[in-house]
Amino acid sequence: MFKTEVYTKRREELHKKLKKGIGLFISNSEAPMNYPDNTYHYRQDSDFLYFFGIDLPGFTGLMDFDSGKDRIFANDYEMDDIIWMGPQPKVKELALKSGITDTAPLAKLEEVVNDAISKKRKIHFLPPYRGETKMALGRLLKENPCQMISIASVDLIKAVISMRSIKEKVEIDEIEKAVEVAYEMHVTAMKMCKQGVKEQDIFGVIEGIALAKGGGPAFPIILSINGQTLHNHSHDNILSKGKMMVTDAGAETNLHYASDITRTTPVGGKFNEKQQNIYEIVLKSNTEAIKATKPGMSNRDLHFMACKILASGLKDLGLMKGDVDEAVEIGAHTLFIPHGLGHMMGLDVHDMEALGENFVGYNDEVKRSDQFGTAYLRFALPYKPGHVFTVEPGCYFIPELIDKWKGEGKFKDFINYSKLDAYMSIGGIRIEDNVLITDKGHKLLGKPIPKTVKEVESVCS
Numbered sequence: 001m002f003k004t005e006v007y008t009k010r011r012e013e014l015h016k017k018l019k020k021g022i023g024l025f026i027s028n029s030e031a032p033m034n035y036p037d038n039t040y041h042y043r044q045d046s047d048f049l050y051f052f053g054i055d056l057p058g059f060t061g062l063m064d065f066d067s068g069k070d071r072i073f074a075n076d077y078e079m080d081d082i083i084w085m086g087p088q089p090k091v092k093e094l095a096l097k098s099g100i101t102d103t104a105p106l107a108k109l110e111e112v113v114n115d116a117i118s119k120k121r122k123i124h125f126l127p128p129y130r131g132e133t134k135m136a137l138g139r140l141l142k143e144n145p146c147q148m149i150s151i152a153s154v155d156l157i158k159a160v161i162s163m164r165s166i167k168e169k170v171e172i173d174e175i176e177k178a179v180e181v182a183y184e185m186h187v188t189a190m191k192m193c194k195q196g197v198k199e200q201d202i203f204g205v206i207e208g209i210a211l212a213k214g215g216g217p218a219f220p221i222i223l224s225i226n227g228q229t230l231h232n233h234s235h236d237n238i239l240s241k242g243k244m245m246v247t248d249a250g251a252e253t254n255l256h257y258a259s260d261i262t263r264t265t266p267v268g269g270k271f272n273e274k275q276q277n278i279y280e281i282v283l284k285s286n287t288e289a290i291k292a293t294k295p296g297m298s299n300r301d302l303h304f305m306a307c308k309i310l311a312s313g314l315k316d317l318g319l320m321k322g323d324v325d326e327a328v329e330i331g332a333h334t335l336f337i338p339h340g341l342g343h344m345m346g347l348d349v350h351d352m353e354a355l356g357e358n359f360v361g362y363n364d365e366v367k368r369s370d371q372f373g374t375a376y377l378r379f380a381l382p383y384k385p386g387h388v389f390t391v392e393p394g395c396y397f398i399p400e401l402i403d404k405w406k407g408e409g410k411f412k413d414f415i416n417y418s419k420l421d422a423y424m425s426i427g428g429i430r431i432e433d434n435v436l437i438t439d440k441g442h443k444l445l446g447k448p449i450p451k452t453v454k455e456v457e458s459v460c461s
C-alpha cells in the first residue's frame with residue numbers, strides 16, 4: 001500500500017465532490033477457475049485500490065457523503081482459514097493503513113444499506129464488471145443485478161474519473177517501475193526472436209519476467225508473427241525467416257500500476273528492405289506523435305496527425321495515392337490502421353474503461369466518430385498535465401479486410417490495391433510507448449526501450 005495519507009486525501013477529495021448520499025465500493029471476490037478453491041490470480045478492483053488500498057477480497061468500503069465518515073465492512077479470517085492460509089492481518093489493522101478506524105462485520109452492511117434505502121438516501125456505486133459484484137449489489141440494493149451498470153451513479157463515475165485521470169507523483173513512480181519491467185520483457189523477447197524458436201517459448205519467458213519483477217502481466221500478452229491480428233493471443237507459431245514478431249506486453253507493479261509497450265522485431269534480427277520501409281514509417285508516426293504531445297493538444301488531433309504521417313509514408317511507397325488529407329478525412333488509411341492512437345494508463349492498462357469509455361474519453365461537446373477504425377479511438381479530449389497515455393501507431397496488412405475492400409472497390413482512388421500483395425508477409429507492425437503529460441510538454445516514461453532500426457538490430461545481434 002501507499003502511505004495512509006494517500007488514501008485519506010483521495011477520500012477527502014471525493015467527499016468534497018459528492019456531498020450527499022452514501023458511496024459503496026465492493027472489493028473483487030476470488031474468481032474460481034474450475035472449482036471453488038482453485039482460483040484465478042487475484043486482482044483487486046482498481047477503484048477499491050485507489051480509495052482504500054486494501055488488496056484482498058471480502059471488503060466493502062462505505063463513504064457517507066453527508067457526514068464525511070468512512071467505514072470498512074469485512075470479516076476477520078477464522079481459524080479454518082488460517083490453517084490453510086497462515087496468519088492473516090485483522091480487518092482493523094488493514095483499515096487503519098487506509099486511514100479508517102470505523103470497521104464492522106460484513107453482516108452489518110445490509111442493515112446500514114437498508115437504513116439508507118428506507119430514508120431514500122442516494123446510494124452511489126460504480127458500474128460493476130464482474131458477475132459476483134453485480135449479484136452483491138443487486139442483493140444489497142434489492143434491484144435486478146443485470147441492471148447494475150445502467151443504474152450506476154453518473155455523479156460518482158465522473159468524480160472518480162476526474163481524480164484518477166490526473167496521476168499523483170507516487171502513481172507516476174509506479175508506472176515508471178512498470179515500464180522498467182517492460183524494458184526487460186521486450187529486450188529479452190528481441191534477443192529470443194530467432195528463426196525456429198516457438199512463440200510460446202518467448203511468451204512464457206517474458207510472462208515470467210513480469211511475475212518475477214512485479215504483479216505479473218498488466219494484460220494478456222500479445223506475441224505473434226501474425227501481428228496483423230491486433231490482439232493476437234495465440235502463441236503456437238514457430239518463428240520463420242521473413243516474418244516480424246509483434247510483442248505487445250506490459251507489467252503490473254506489486255501495487256497494480258501498468259505499463260503497455262509494443263515492439264516489432266524481424267525474425268533473425270535484421271530488417272529486410274520492405275520491412276524496414278514500413279517500420280520506418282510507423283516509427284516516424286510514433287516519434288513525431290510523442291514529440292507533439294503537450295497539454296491542450298487533443299488525443300484526437302494527435303491520432304489524425306499520426307495517421308497522416310502513416311498515409312503519407314505509404315503514399316511515398318506507392319501503397320496509397322491521392323491527397324493525404326482527403327484520404328484521412330474519408331478514412332482510407334483505416335485499412336492500414338483500424339485502431340486509435342492510444343489510451344489512458346494507470347491502475348488499469350486501459351485506464352478506467354470499466355467506468356465507461358465514453359465517460360473517460362468523450363463529453364457533451366466531443367462525440368465519438370462512427371467511422372470505421374476512428375470509432376475505436378478511446379479518448380478524443382485534450383491532454384492535461386498528469387495524464388498518462390500510450391502512443392501506439394501501427395500498420396497492418398489484414399488479408400480479410402484488404403480482400404473485402406478490394407472487392408468493393410472501396411477508396412480505390414486512395415489505395416493501390418495491386419501493390420499490396422508484395423507487402424502481405426509483413427503482417428503487422430506496432431510501436432507503443434508510455435507518455436506522461438507534463439506542465440509544458442511530455443515525458444517518455446521509463447528507460448527508453450530500443451526502437452530505431454539500428455537499436456533493434458543491435459539488441460538482436
Ligand code: GLY
Nearest residue numbers: 219248260392432
Ligand atoms: N495492450 C493492448 C493495447 O495496446 O491497447
Ligand code: MN
Nearest residue numbers: 248260261432
Ligand atoms: Mn499494448
Ligand code: MN
Nearest residue numbers: 260390392432
Ligand atoms: Mn495500448
